[in-house]
Amino acid sequence: MQNNETLELLKKHDLLKIINDELDIYLEIPHVAYVEVKKPDSKAILFTNVVDRKNGKKFDTPILMNVFCSQKAVELLIGDGDKIAARIQELLHMKPPAGFMDKISMLGTLFNLKSVFPKKLSKKGECQEIIKLGLDAKLSELPILTTWEQDGGPFITMGQVYTKSLDGKMSNVGMYRLQVYDDHTLGMHWQIHKDSNHFFHEYKKAGVKMPVSIGIGGDPMYIWCGQAPLPIGVFELLLYGFVKGKNAQLVKSITNDIYIPRDVDFVIEGFVDVQNLRIEGPFGDHTGYYTLKEEYPFMNVTAITQKKEPLFAATVVGKPPLEDKYMGHATERIFLPLLKTTAPDLIDYYMPENGVFHNFILAKIKTLYPGHAQQTMHAFWGVGQMSFVKHAIFVGEDAPSLTEHDAVTRYILNRIDLEELFISRGVVDALDHSSNKFAVGGKLGIDCTGEEITESGITLLSDEELLREMQKISSSVKDLKQYYTDTKNPICLISVEKNRSQKELFAELKPLLEHIKILIIVDEKDNYLDNPYMLIWRVVNNIDATRDIFFDANSVCVDATTKSELDGFMREWPDDVTCTQSVLESLKERKIIDIDDAFERKFLL
Ligand SMILES: Cc1cc2nc3c(=O)[nH]c(=O)nc-3n(C[C@H](O)[C@H](O)[C@H](O)COP(=O)(O)O)c2cc1C
The missing domain is CATH 2.30.110.10 (Electron Transport, Fmn-binding Protein; Chain A)
Structure with a gap:
């Protein structure tokens, strides 16, 4: 052409x-x-x-x-x-x-x-x-x-x-x-x-x-x-x-x-x-x-x-969504039959762009025996560039379409059994910044191909009440928002001003764990708890499953904060990619771009 x-x-x-x-x-x-x-x-x-x-x-x-x-x-x-x-x-x-x-x-x-x-x-x-x-x-x-x-x-x-x-x-x-x-x-x-x-x-x-x-x-x-x-x-x-x-x-x-x-x-x-x-x-x-x-x-x-x-x-690369979303989508579709040659019971898969492809995959399989999802995860983690994938969630053939975000999230959250979380280690993308070692890091596999779990085992508090209780325990907690409270595994997101390992915070929060199933911690700086699209981007980028996932009896904590020597992380942690404000202002003044504060906040420009 x-x-x-x-x-x-x-x-x-x-x-x-x-x-x-x-x-x-x-x-x-x-x-x-x-x-x-x-x-x-x-x-x-x-x-x-x-x-x-x-x-x-x-x-x-x-x-x-x-x-x-x-x-x-x-x-x-x-x-x-x-x-x-x-x-x-x-x-x-x-x-x-x-x-x-x-x-x-x-x-x-x-x-x-x-x-x-x-x-x-x-x-x-x-x-x-x-x-x-x-x-x-x-x-x-x-x-x-x-x-x-x-x-x-x-x-x-x-x-x-x-x-x-x-x-x-x-x-x-x-x-x-x-x-x-x-x-x-x-x-x-x-x-x-x-x-x-x-x-x-x-x-x-x-x-x-x-x-x-x-x-x-x-x-x-x-x-x-x-x-x-x-x-x-x-x-x-x-x-x-x-x-x-x-x-x-x-x-x-x-x-x-x-x-x-x-x-x-x-x-x-x-x-x-x-x-x-x-x-x-x-x-x-x-x-x-x-x-x-x-x-x-x-x-x-x-x-x-x-x-x-x-x-x-x-092209321009940076935070999603970008051109590679559309290029990647076509690649994903075309490679499905080739992947099926390694994983014949794979029905479909989806790599959302805010998981920057290698950080997060959703897969739907027809399960034929116990451990089938884990078997396929191993196959993925052993095949070509698919082996870079850090986090994999597998759902059964009765799950909604993988791109129906809300429905499939509910399906997943009603099926996560914390005892079955599968944490492994292997090759990660050379671009991954969160692993302690270059190009080798943690993998998390979540098998949601089974039946719904019967109960959550927690009693819910409102966001305000839970935040108040948390702040009584630690003033480092700055904000809180719960998602999907009507599922068996509600997600409680908190933002913190970090000055120590978050394992310590999780341990301190033990008295409140009867109200929390999945706790996700992000830094207060540059995160908005009402922006799930960019939070998913942040969380799957920032965690290494072997280091950043902590368990209690009936709860799990995912520490998606910036890592440092406080966490045993000795590499350099990179900055986010952000636009130069003076350039944006000048382009706006010249009427070459037309965006408002809400747009800038939505995409963390
Ligand atoms: C926008 C964009 C930029 C990329 N930049 C690089 C890069 O700088 N280095 C790299 O190794 N892969 C990069 N990749 C990924 C490779 O193109 C991709 O892994 C490809 O399959 C590599 O081909 P190969 O297996 O023949 O080496 C990029 C992909 C896209 C979409």
Whole structure:
């Protein structure tokens, strides 16, 4: 799909905003996109008047952001996730044909598969209409954004990172952010578990510099393929061919032998140094927290090629909801049949965006025997990127649809048996900030596939009364709100001014536990107890189940406060990602954004 087709398609469905006001690549443009994508009717934005005020520069290249601004946009650009999933399911269940008609209908499916494999062309692509080599290839000529105030520099946020294994047998495209260090050096933020990182170690061991080419733009399907969690060895552009019904067409990079799609807007080519690493970050990430400085590999740029009239594609990450909500939803649907090959009794699953995907999953299964839910949890925790999931709640086949938030919450709360909470430990996402150790941490599994529990075993007090009683015990408790008091496991949320381990507070509150089933503690600062969407985001981000869940006879406490040495946590705890207020004010004054205090509070801007 060419840029004009993408823009036309979005425009036709009223999904494109064009902003011609002069806006800066430093904070302004990302802030506008961030605010936009949180709106219920969000649109993609084309920024046509792009400047770098600090360096007195004006760019000719417009920036396209939020291209996956809604479910509708994803359907237009990728397809209907459920329909694609059904096609995958059909393939996975293909049996030898029983008769002539069967053979004929199967031929159709198999013939379509011919379009799956990417085609290597021997000519140049549109992405190579302009070629700049060596010192003429300058990253500062691209409108690369700095999204957040504490970011370590400008980052390419929608880069398709093309790599191949040392023996050339495997190809990969991954969506990783890329930090600009200077005109010719680019950081490669492929995390420890990711495919390109595995390739990198092959090159490092062999002492051979690693060829990498970064594609930016082109058909939005490419970047969607880049984030799809396919296993190592499966080139994600196969998915492009499968979904689109036509092969991805690739051309060879000019200065290395990596193949890239012919129609991307920009290609940054180079080689990754396998001897040295550089400090990468901080970067305000899609967890809603900054990822801290860490060492990562970097690329020495050898060429930048581009179309004559390119667009520069970028995204903004931070607190949910964001563009990755819509990208992730399509991924979730399409991967259901593949997950079922590991967990055949899985009926459905759902990763709400405020659980930032890996922090929280809801799954529905058909249970056939005791321990079936736990068995499937183990399967999830052992399979690819699904193993990053920190908190899993499993419900039975009689549960409401997983996206009916209120109904499914009630179903769950009426079935939680505190004695059956399953706490384990394993791999967590490299971005997880709450585990005591990098990339290894607690897992919580809650099996709600059984019958409703008979009684809660507590007597309820009103919010005011309970808060008053708590404050008599500890003045650190600042506010309280109870949720779902009509279920067997009411949730009591409190905010505190923390100055000690919350285990001590929980122990002190023992006399009140006859009134509390599930106690969740958050910091007073930056949390609103009447904002469950952002509270879920906060809680599943901040806890490590092996450290932060405490039990009493009939109650459980979940400590979702910021951790420090008070809790035996010795790593650095990152800040939340927040907008720069002066930038928001200036955008409001110039009438480029239109938001009020309620919006800012709702999304903890
Ligand atoms: C907006 C966005 C930004 C991402 N940034 C990174 C990143 O910087 N590093 C990373 O390792 N994964 C990042 N990911 C996740 C990867 O794209 C995803 O895990 C993908 O499956 C990796 O591909 P691979 O398995 O081929 O390595 C990002 C995903 C999205 C949607």
